[in-house]
Amino acid sequence: xxxxxxxxxxxxxxxxxxxxSWSNKKFDPDFVYHQQAFITFLKKKDSHITYLIPSFxxxxxxxxxxxxxxxxxxxxxxxxxxxxxxxIQFPEVETHQIPVCYEDFGLDLKVIxxxxxxxxxxxxxxxxxxxxxxxxxxxxxxxxxxxQLDESLHxxxxxxxxxxxxQGSIGIAEHQxxxxxxxxxxxxxxxxxxxxxxxxxxxxxxxxxxxGDKIKFKPIGRTxxxxxxxxxxxxxx
Amino acid sequence: MIxxxxxxxxxxxxxxxxxxxxxxxxxxxxxxxxxxxxxxxxLVGNAEQSAVIEMTFAGPKLKCISSCxxxxxxxxxxxxxxxxxxxxxxxxxxxxxDILHIRQIESRAYLAIRGGFKCEKKLESYSxxxxxxxxxxxxxxxxxxxxxxxxxxxxxxxxxxxDIGFYKDEIIEVFCLPEYEVLSKSLRxxxxxxxxxxxxxxxxxxxxxxxxxxxxxxxxxxxxxxxTVQLTPKGNIIILMRDAQVTGGYPRIFQLTENSINxxxxxxxxxxxxxxxxxxxxx
Numbered sequence: 001x002x003x004x005x006x007x008x009x010x011x012x013x014x015x016x017x018x019x020x021s022w023s024n025k026k027f028d029p030d031f032v033y034h035q036q037a038f039i040t041f042l043k044k045k046d047s048h049i050t051y052l053i054p055s056f057x058x059x060x061x062x063x064x065x066x067x068x069x070x071x072x073x074x075x076x077x078x079x080x081x082x083x084x085x086x087x088i089q090f091p092e093v094e095t096h097q098i099p100v101c102y103e104d105f106g107l108d109l110k111v112i113x114x115x116x117x118x119x120x121x122x123x124x125x126x127x128x129x130x131x132x133x134x135x136x137x138x139x140x141x142x143x144x145x146x147x148q149l150d151e152s153l154h155x156x157x158x159x160x161x162x163x164x165x166x167q168g169s170i171g172i173a174e175h176q177x178x179x180x181x182x183x184x185x186x187x188x189x190x191x192x193x194x195x196x197x198x199x200x201x202x203x204x205x206x207x208x209x210x211x212g213d214k215i216k217f218k219p220i221g222r223t224x225x226x227x228x229x230x231x232x233x234x235x236x237x
Numbered sequence: 238m239i240x241x242x243x244x245x246x247x248x249x250x251x252x253x254x255x256x257x258x259x260x261x262x263x264x265x266x267x268x269x270x271x272x273x274x275x276x277x278x279x280l281v282g283n284a285e286q287s288a289v290i291e292m293t294f295a296g297p298k299l300k301c302i303s304s305c306x307x308x309x310x311x312x313x314x315x316x317x318x319x320x321x322x323x324x325x326x327x328x329x330x331x332x333x334x335d336i337l338h339i340r341q342i343e344s345r346a347y348l349a350i351r352g353g354f355k356c357e358k359k360l361e362s363y364s365x366x367x368x369x370x371x372x373x374x375x376x377x378x379x380x381x382x383x384x385x386x387x388x389x390x391x392x393x394x395x396x397x398x399x400d401i402g403f404y405k406d407e408i409i410e411v412f413c414l415p416e417y418e419v420l421s422k423s424l425r426x427x428x429x430x431x432x433x434x435x436x437x438x439x440x441x442x443x444x445x446x447x448x449x450x451x452x453x454x455x456x457x458x459x460x461x462x463x464x465t466v467q468l469t470p471k472g473n474i475i476i477l478m479r480d481a482q483v484t485g486g487y488p489r490i491f492q493l494t495e496n497s498i499n500x501x502x503x504x505x506x507x508x509x510x511x512x513x514x515x516x517x518x519x520x
């Protein structure tokens with residue numbers, strides 16, 4: 001059995017919430033699939049839940065204001081036990097392809113090239129060759145944290161963040177690569193930009209990505225970028 | 238209907254918050270002081286969680302476009318209606334062309350309109366937030382409509398009891414979180430001191446002036462909610478507020494009670510606060 005059903009602790013977090021913490025120290029896709037299946041299981045079991053916040057080794061569960069948290073805590077142990085005995089319905093792992101224009105938008109490609117000794121085309125190739133796993137969505141609404149980056153591309157954040165990074169920018173920070181869903185201040189090294197919208201508040205759900213999904217970047221030229229950014233409905237394969 | 242003639246310092250539409258999207262990294266948002274926003278709503282006969290205008294320190298100047306019933310809740314505030322002092326925590330009828338100017342607020346006031354405001358609703362909430370709603374706050378020239386109220390207005394003197402005295406003391410009640418338990422006894426003692434609120438305090442987080450030097454290591458990114466108190470490696474104490482990110486990597490020391498979040502949101506920079514530890518089992 002996965003660590004999910006064994007190595008955990010449940011404690012009260014606030015007047016209306018519990019937190020479950022697991023012992024795993026690193027991101028583990030198998031754990032994340034268990035956690036997502038458990039969230040679906042839990043929502044069916046308990047209609048008093050108002051929101052859930054997952055991270056790769058914790059889960060915060062908030063209940064309606066008038067709920068007796070102590071009894072929820074007791075219940076949670078049996079929910080996990082029941083879940084471990086049930087036929088677990090794992091989420092479907094989707095693979096998403098995201099087009100990226102590197103050259104024209106990779107503001108920090110030159111710095112990375114100088115510091116690492118890699119050619120710009122090598123950086124693009126190394127970045128787009130890998131299939132990444134989505135660790136989690138956070139920091140900004142819809143921001144995708146992806147890993148693992150090829151070791152030779154590990155690069156620290158900028159010492160002074162940019163006051164504004166463009167929507168769709170692809171960044172690098174240490175062992176991770178990420179996508180800015182909206183324009184925002186940002187400290188990641190920018191290596192490209194995608195013309196597609198990865199987070200849209202007018203859709204429900206606003207993001208079609210979930211932790212554990214696979215992401216692959218497809219290098220595109222400026223002409224295709226301009227075409228796609230003006231026609232966001234064109235399907236990209 | 239109301240037009241914003243000048244927006245004031247930080248004026249925005251808020252409701253109870255945005256609940257179902259935390260796993261997409263969407264902050265909870267919502268009125269900083271949920272008690273006072275509920276009070277304003279109750280005074281005009283709305284449901285407690287209806288959308289209200291949140292005003293901070295220096296309020297907006299508003300023009301009434303069509304007559305409406307409003308209430309402004311505040312701990313302490315000054316303002317004028319057509320040049321004369323306006324009453325707070327009471328129902329007010331606004332007539333067409335009335336000018337309402339909220340001048341000074343300690344620290345946040347709420348304006349509710351009978352029927353509730355009709356404005357941009359995104360991801361099941363009216364709360365304005367950058368990247369979610371089109372505008373992150375109210376601006377000069379914005380016109381806000383109100384929803385039609387279902388029932389006839391008959392509670393002319395709706396009386397809602399509210400204890401404004403609650404906001405006066407320095408006590409902020411907290412529960413201990415995991416990283417408090419790994420602090421040394423001498424570091425724990427330092428949290429008994431009185432702290433003062435720093436000027437870098439906003440809807441995302443309040444900071445405290447005093448630092449607590451520590452050797453805590455960062456943690457892997459974990460869930461956090463409004464009211465979580467973080468201690469950074471540089472010793473800064475950060476109290477997350479309603480617009481906080483949903484995950485954070487700084488050690489988590491305390492969690493404020495819901496009422497203490499409301500109380501803190503009314504404290505201006507330089508105000509003193511003192512943590513009082515509560516036990517989950519003795520509420």
